[in-house]
Amino acid sequence: MSFLKSTRTPLPPVFIGCGFAAKYPMGGGNFSVPLQYLLGLKRLGRRGIWLEVMPETDDPTLDASRARTFTRRMREYDLEYYLLIQPKAFQKKNPEEYHLSQMQSFGMDVSTLREEAKHGILLNLSYSIKAPLLTLFERRLLCSLDPTEVIFWMSRMEMGQSFHHEFWSVGLCMESIDSRIPKAIVPWKSFFPLVDTTFLQAQPKPLFKTRPRFTTIGQWYWDGAIEIEGTYVDFSKQAAFAPYLELPQKVPNAIFELAMNLNSDDPERKRLRQLGWNVVSPHRLMPTPKRYYDYLAGSLAEFTAVKLESKMQSGWLSDRAAAYLAQGRPVITEPTGAEQFLPKKSSESGLFFVQTLEEAIEASREVLLDWPHLSKSARATAIEYFDASRTLKKILN
Template sequence: GLQRLKLDAIWLELLPATEDVTADQGRIKNFQRQLRAHGLAGRYCLLYQKPASDAHDLDGIRCIGMSKRELLDRLGGPNVLLNLAYSIHPPLLLKFQRRVFCDLDPSEIFYWMTKMEMGQSCHHEFWTVGLNVHGNDCQLPKSSLPWKTFYPLVDTQWFRVQPRPRTPKFTTVGQWYWGGAVEVAGEFPDLSKKIAFEPYLSLPRRVPDAQFELAMNITAADPERGRLQRLRWKIVDPHRVARTPSTYRCYLASAAGEFTAIKGVDVAWRTGWISDRAAAFLAERSAARLAAAIQASAQLCRGSFRFS
């Protein structure tokens, strides 16, 4: 998308090394294969860090794709880094002329920024998908940072409008269990999809003509799998249906739409969070619906409606 806008953009990705060298090499090859498939061969720099560390020092990093010399040459001229969820840390981060923090999970980012360094002291701009961050009813932890909001991005060159499937299937992709921790009203509630979906588990019985499917990490031995299946939910392996960008797009296209449940903290704090997955679902169903959803999100920012 940035290239189509005539911007000289590259993909910068950090890969911390593990103890399994063979697995690491497999990840590197898969990364390269996917970027080639999307027209980004020669437009990326994969930073392979061995050993892994929270400090990202270019001296201890192997550059794959673009060479270290080429990267340093770019850093020597005008440049901007869109740093997704604080992926790149100092000292490498500080080599960029302009640094933009892009928040994709406002409840956790805003909370932990009140507790520890999360990049708030080393970026020039702060963007969030928490569309209600400036709303009067937003309950996110107070922040002195000049947050700007942005809509989840979807490339309609890749996510094209698809025919509606014959079977009315609704699905979502995610993690059934979640280990994140955020303090809400003096407690640390369970933020998992397991808890968020609980009020809606009777839906397949109430709408028998539709199929409800969860692409969640629920193993065959997990009692949750049997419980959900008895309630007429279909469970599929997310590592199969979303293994690659192309299989992910095909999986979204197989559904009439997404049905998901927002984690409780986003409801309680009225963050206005919308996922990039939701935008992708909308794009594959109808460009007009995507535009309508964006307009609705703008209303949410003004506090006209909220998650409930």
């Protein structure tokens, strides 16, 4: 009996390029973003490799600690990886150039990386991987997680437009984004933020000691600078939340909690607490991916305001919202244009898009009254629209 050998060509490895996880080990939610891509690739039966570039600092002890934390998480999730350290000297000399020969490597060896990149696919998150390292990969896809900012800065500087074959964005409305933003100079394709709906399962309703809790996580201040018609506008969470500051007082049978990076002596903490908001530290509560997912699962729902994309109508949705939905947590947020691609009724999607305090009050009360049904709808929406393997199949094909 003879056996015919398969002539099928193995699928090329998929590298997830990242430059924001290793340097920020206290950000469990931050680490979760590329993790969802790798988990989704596993479900597809594709070989995924995490490619991380971490800038060297003036503190060797800190750098070593960050590298250990990153490699430990790679083992925890059973991931193949390359961790490349960009030397401090070269950051100053050529900050926009990544030369593999100048980098220290952890994980798989550099010679293997060079060889596998020749036939590999790179999903470059937020233009994390730069040339000439970038050009080693046979197929290069830029994945933008910040639609408006990327379009704005591409009109002024190199943001990867010269080095990628395809351009993907979590902005679902890239063709109709606010006309005050420069016209896109590359052809964008859109995708929903990713969440592995097998890894993150629906969770039972939390048991609260006092009242149900609405939560969100983020940066209260914004260090960006986008000029709109000659004016630099404050697109911070601080500004975005201004219309909703009375919400805790209007819905007293719930707790509204902000997990924001605010210093202990920041006067904003006192101001927000006087208005009825809980203010907690994300670094303390969710320094790991698991603690991050536990925090989301311990919430009744998310309530948040959108700092930039709601004004520009880019169709942006957050990866955080996807993770809330996957665990059966409804999401109350602001419209960005993305709502047109989702079920129109909140009862069917588990998503509420609000623009005023009155709408936020109504949505919060509806979540409190009909949580079991909305939780099932949220989970169904995550599976239908945000599932990582489904989205990656679309991107890679």
